[in-house]
Amino acid sequence: MKPKVAFFDFTGCEGCQLDVLNLDGEELIDLLSAVDIVNFREVKTEREDDYDIAFIEGSISRESEIPRLQKIREQAKVLVALGACACIGGINCLKNHLPMEEALKIVYGKDAKYYDTIPARPVDAVVSVDYYVRGCPPITAELLKVIKALLLGKEPDIPNHPVCVECKMAGNVCVFERGMTCLGPVTRAGCDAICVNSGRHCWGCRGLVDDPNIDSEKDILKKYGLTVEQAVEKFKIYNTYAEVTK
């Protein structure tokens, strides 16, 4: 029996699900021979409520999302957080710096009274999460790695060291040397430094390593010309939910 897989979206851009479809043809066929996808609204209209593995995309930002998520947790044997919003709260948490009424007004204007909102939070702030597929969006290789690990019943090997390791292996010139600043030294690796490889810097979308040296990173950002406020802003983009910005 192939395990049944379902995808669910909460607050997010649904880009992570789209990214699943970016698997190359052969990988997608291999994936479909390993699992049955029973619920995936970007792909198919039929839906089944009987599933083993649930992928949750998006953060939790409305009261009504909490019972919906809890119900999925009850049904799923394995629950996977997919993408930055689900894993670490992500960009949605930027609104947590505002009073909720103000956030509603900015987004919905005069229609604000028809909507509710709560401070955004990652999936594991509401229910327990078995596996994390990090990134904004996740890289497909890591998605496959996590799927294979859960099929084999082993821990997926997700690095607990900073992006610098993979960035150096990729042979990049350090972002700081190129006159920009970067969150790579405190951000969890696993992306093969994809943004730096493309000439950009690390935004921290995969979340922080378990024991990040935030003080040192802030000192470095300052040394390379940022004010304290600018340094904190840099962390906020993806990592508002983590304690670093508080």
Add this chain to the structure above:
Amino acid sequence: MEESYDDPYWESRSESCLSCGSCVMVCPTCFCFDVKDNVSLNLKDGQRLRQWDGCVLIDFAKVATGENFRHDKASRFRHRIFRKGKYILERYGRFGCVGCGRCATACLAEIASPLEAFNAIAESVQAKEAAMRIFREVRPEIELYAPRLAELVKVEELTEREKVFEFSLKDGKALGHRPGQFVEVSVMGIGEAPVSVSSSPTRDRTFQLAVRKVGDVTNALHNLKKGAMVGIRGPFGNGFPLEALEGKDILFIAGGIGLVPMRSLVQYVLDRRSSFGRAILLFGARSPAERLFLDELAAWSKSPEIEFHETVDRGDENWMGNVGVITTLIPKVDIDARKTMAVVVGPPIMYRFVIGQLKKRDLPDENIILSLERRMKCGVGKCGHCQINGVYVCQEGPVFTLAQLRNLREAV
């Protein structure tokens, strides 16, 4: 450098270390690596890959039980500098630093340059000569990383968490191990893990591994059925010093799953009984439910060949024996310090306390033998994970005398 080991310099200098690995990734002489199984989506085939790793990364020395032998950045920072300026020099007679400055350039915290630390090792010429004397050829002749196939011929449950597995090498040969050595066990697609051999070479051509379910590989082993194939590399390590034990009284001290490697030696001594003096076994388990090898424990407790004492940390309603940690057994046995060798195997936390008790009984450091746990990923002195200072535990260890460990900080 040796004198600088406890210097506050390491702590203060490493405060801004990001453990980001930039220094080791750009270093032309760093060679430490990890080994990963990468399976295809069909879950049938795949590759075993070596992958760069580095001693400044946080999980480098972490084992499956969660113990991290260099958990703070100061000790990782010091280890890297000592490797460049001392450990590699002592082992191979050459500096581990070529002076290229790549690490110093790459380090955002500007702390990676080994130069300052090297100024302390002015007597390097003498160190180099000493190094040439202790240098040992560590390369086995056969292909280093190719496992031999072995068939699982018997499985037996020991406790809720431990099973004992009996394997037979497919080429029909005996494993050829000494008590106290270990093998690298592969469950294909999952990975490879170091496991001590728990049977004596004096017994069958097969060999036994007793394994606690604690990580990916051990979980997968526990799911295997009779007839399954695994990969075996080894035996590796030095094993217990059988020659030094001969003719002596032997005090075996085993805590918890320390009984697993110890059993190999106990069986060996019992099978060659006339070569040894008294045999005294002290065994401590956390609770009655966690006692291993119940049949053998019962047989030993009745045997005139061996004096057996055991205790549990916490008893239960059926437990009639001693209650208390293993150190409480040591004052109760009558030993002659001049001709007793103590062999100690247990969880890392146990050693300091047991050593304290043995020293109270006046045992010299040379007579206290310990088997150490570390992350022995490759088993052949290459990957760097098991290093304590400059010593590879998988090669020079895992068995050491306390006299050897006195000069090896970080060990116990």
